[in-house]
Amino acid sequence: MTNLLSQLPPDPILERRRAIQSRAAQTIGRRTLVSKAFLSVLVGAFLLSLLPLGSVIFALLVKGIAAISWPFLHTLPHQPSLIDQNAIGGIGNAIEGTVIIDGLAALVAVPVAVLVGLYLAESSSRVANFLRVITEIMTGLPSILLGVFAYAYVVLPMKRFSGLAGIVALAVLMVPVIAKASELAFRGVPQSLKEAGLALGARNSRVARGVIIPAALPGVITGVLLSLARAMGETAPILLVIGASGTWTWNPMHQMSSLPLLTYNYSGSQYPSQRAAAWGVALALVVMVMVLSLGSRLVAARMRREKR
Amino acid sequence: MNKLTLPAKRSDVAERIHRSATSDRPYTLLLRGTALFFGAVIILFVWSVVHTAWPAVTTFGYHLITGSAWVSGSGPYGALPLLTDTVLTTAIALVIAVPVGLAAALTLLFLIPRRLRSFAASLIELLAAVPSVVYGLWGLWYLTPWLSKTVQPFLARLTGGSWPFNGAQEGFSVLLAGLVLSIMILPTIVAISRDVIGVVPRELIEGGLSLGATQSQVLLKVVLPAARTGIFGAIALGAGRALGETIAVAMVIGSNPQLPHSLFSTGATLASTIATQFGEATGTTGSALAALALMLMVITASVNFGARVLTKRATAPL
Structure with a gap:
């Protein structure tokens, strides 16, 4: 039986499949590594895209709250002059x-x-x-x-x-x-x-x-x-x-x-x-x-x- | 066989049913009338821009587009620098926002825990809810000094100060405008490409994985190509946004309607020029500014139409 099989000419499809499988097995370590690295780059880019949002919100809270007071919210604006630069009134x-x-x-x-x-x-x-x-x-x-x-x-x-x-x-x-x-x-x-x-x-x-x-x-x-x-x-x-x-x-x-x-x-x-x-x-x-x-x-x- | 005939006189109930089913004229008229009214407003809108621009168009002809100098008030009125800057800032925005946006879309769909997905997506949507004037303010206070002190010297050193990273490093520049735009169009690109990548059939992804491809190979060679058309649509929509964005650009680009000689040059886009000069404009200048509005309308309408065709095709059932 085994003799008989080994006497057959090699099946090109089987040969090709075997070659692919062995190549895939050989490279799986490297490919997984590349994949992991690539996926981390994706997640990194996603986190990067949240950075501006964080910065805008931070700026709004810090500088905005510093500028806002109760009178600021309900009074009329005032045109500041060179003498009285801080009299800006409200909004x-x-x-x-x-x-x-x-x-x-x-x-x-x-x-x-x-x-x-x-x-x-x-x-x-x-x-x-x-x-x-x-x-x-x-x-x-x-x-x-x-x-x-x-x-x-x-x-x-x-x-x-x-x-x-x-x-x-x-x-x-x-x-x-x-x-x-x-x-x-x-x-x-x-x-x-x-x-x-x-x-x-x-x-x-x-x-x-x-x-x-x-x-x-x-x-x-x-x-x-x-x-x-x-x-x-x-x-x-x-x-x-x-x-x-x-x-x-x-x-x-x-x-x-x-x-x-x-x-x-x-x-x-x-x-x-x-x-x-x-x-x-x-x-x-x-x-x-x-x-x-x-x-x-x-x-x-x-x-x-x-x-x- | 008996011939089927309608009774000569309908009963009251039948009459009422018949009338209620057929004579719904007021309702139909109301809907059609409103739609017609809205259509008329749109026509009026287009006409207002064309009509206001007409004197400038007939006076200057094609020089409006090809002229390379724009001087408000006295002329000449050549929009070439503005067109250049509009395209340039949009291109910079796309170069930054497309890779980042696609990465964010893939992350949202495949890479973060299911529980966090809708929360993370709403963070990105929050970026879209921030008014553009706030981005302008933020760009003015935070990005301008960062760019002039860190980014521009770094880029200049990296390239030895060669084109396109030469010139004054004062923050305000087409580069900064492009950067701000990239942040502003990011939510659009993420949202649309997430939608179109989401409809890539599961079988394709599983097929790829079952053949022994790694996750990154599946994403790059199966998912992105399958969603190609829709992604182009998302990019086109983002480009449409960037081309027409006005206030944030006007605040950071330096308002200088001259042909840029590098990415560090100050500039002015079509929209930012309308915004900054319309207030003082009279007569010919006003008309020339309306001509800019007309160009902007034609460009953005075509880009949006293209985007619509692409995204429709991508999300349509096969």
């Missing part, structure tokens, strides 16, 4: 301006965006597909372009800078983001739920109101809060259109102040006191943004749990 009206501009922008953007999202989720016509592509491209466009838009259609006709122009720019910035998020949320609602609604004799509008929107609410709210957080941090469009204000301005027809813009202006100030205060403004801004983005997660998680 009360910038917080107020930020809340008004972003709040009103959201108020305008949310209904439009949710309806657009519903339209995109319900319709697959050619028009809807085209709008979907455009919406997605809009979410990636630089925000400063919306500043140019608001300048051309709000600032120029009104012949003055205004909070309104900022509201318009931010609303147009928010709509595509919310529309896309809510389209995804609406599409996630099970078809069976919609059909159950329709089978009960409800109209499409009733199904949308009573079934689709409630079921998709966590997703929609997450989208709204995230886009609001993003809009709140936007400086570029605001920079072109809202002007500046040193007092409490409740009327968006006038120039207003806002946290991101104030951070930008203070960062390039000639007074060291204002440059240091830029960190305080930035910390206030980041806290507001983070509250919104963490809030969006909590809301989503909470509503998901309640539904179960």
